[in-house]
Amino acid sequence: xxxxxxxxxxxxxxxxxxDDWAALIPVPVLGLVQQSSVEEFGGxxxxxxSNGVTLERSVRISYTLWRFPEDKDDPRNLAExxxxxxxxxxxxxxxxxxxxxxxxxxxxxxxxxxxAVSTAWYSPDRYNGRPALEQELAQHANNILVNKHPExxxxxxxxxxxxxxxxxxxxxxxxxxxxIEVNGRAVDGIRIDTDPYVYAVAADLGDRMLTAVFDRDxxxxxxxxxxxxxxxxxxxxxxV
Numbered sequence: 001x002x003x004x005x006x007x008x009x010x011x012x013x014x015x016x017x018x019d020d021w022a023a024l025i026p027v028p029v030l031g032l033v034q035q036s037s038v039e040e041f042g043g044x045x046x047x048x049x050s051n052g053v054t055l056e057r058s059v060r061i062s063y064t065l066w067r068f069p070e071d072k073d074d075p076r077n078l079a080e081x082x083x084x085x086x087x088x089x090x091x092x093x094x095x096x097x098x099x100x101x102x103x104x105x106x107x108x109x110x111x112x113x114x115x116a117v118s119t120a121w122y123s124p125d126r127y128n129g130r131p132a133l134e135q136e137l138a139q140h141a142n143n144i145l146v147n148k149h150p151e152x153x154x155x156x157x158x159x160x161x162x163x164x165x166x167x168x169x170x171x172x173x174x175x176x177x178x179x180i181e182v183n184g185r186a187v188d189g190i191r192i193d194t195d196p197y198v199y200a201v202a203a204d205l206g207d208r209m210l211t212a213v214f215d216r217d218x219x220x221x222x223x224x225x226x227x228x229x230x231x232x233x234x235x236x237x238x239x240v
């Protein structure tokens with residue numbers, strides 16, 4: 001594929017926003033309730049389609065964590081970075097970058113709650129129904145573990161993730177009889193509280209499933225309550 005390398009990198013468009021992804025799913029997207037310790041960083045989405053029809057879609061939200069939100073310049077807010085990562089962020093870019101990349105580089109110095117909250121929707125036309133909530137939560141937790149907390153045996157000699165790595169937590173680890181606050185009320189939920197790295201919660205809301213996975217060391221700074229996030233109209237979305 002031919003690439004126009006004469007194009008100014010500063011003109012590179014930003015990736016889809018959470019609002020862009022949310023517009024593609026027919027149910028409200030959930031996130032953490034508004035709180036000073038977190039700021040939406042970005043999002044992502046997965047979908048399965050058949051003959052042009054969407055059978056399932058999930059929208060995930062990532063966050064920047066502020067341990068001391070009253071002063072975001074407080075150095076105690078900074079993440080523990082590897083030497084290579086710090087060197088990369090400290091090195092001035094060789095070309096002019098668009099503002100959205102400049103902002104992203106700045107936020108990469110702080111703790112990142114990657115793919116922390118997920119909203120999953122399944123079409124009633126999906127041929128094999130929808131997975132159990134326990135399966136949805138275990139899958140989300142394992143995705144975080146494999147990508148953020150890999151263990152030596154998670155990948156083979158070629159760097160390919162082993163199948164066993166996706167079962168570091170299982171549905172049998174799920175605990176029931178647990179309530180989660182969603183849109184200001186308590187709903188029946190489940191959780192995984194057996195892994196040394198992450199803590200995970202989920203709730204089946206009927207029209208969608210909520211799953212959320214967090215590193216244990218950030219839990220003291222969070223209020224684990226969730227709410228539908230408002231969708232910004234196109235003319236209200238931030239322009240970069």
